[in-house]
Amino acid sequence: MPFANFKVPERALSTGQKEDLVHKTTALFVEMFGENVRPYTMVLIEEVADGGYGRADVVFRIPEG
Structure with missing residues (x-):
């Protein structure tokens, strides 16, 4: 069974984008x-x-606004 697992920032994609x-x-x-x-x-x-992910010792956060 082919399986793909995407991890994305919370609320980064709309429902339509997820379906796509x-x-x-x-x-x-x-x-x-x-x-x-x-x-x-x-x-x-x-x-x-x-804030639940990062790379190279930098925690990523979604910018406000």
Whole structure:
């Protein structure tokens, strides 16, 4: 079963954008592995709380405004 796991900042994507991400990711897997994987493709979008992630010792936060 193809599986994609996206971690994004909380409230960074609208419902429509999440749906688009699911559709485009599924299409990518189908393109790579064939139509038979479509019913088994799993796309998980996890929202990470603001300040709950970082890189190179820098904690990321969504700017106000």
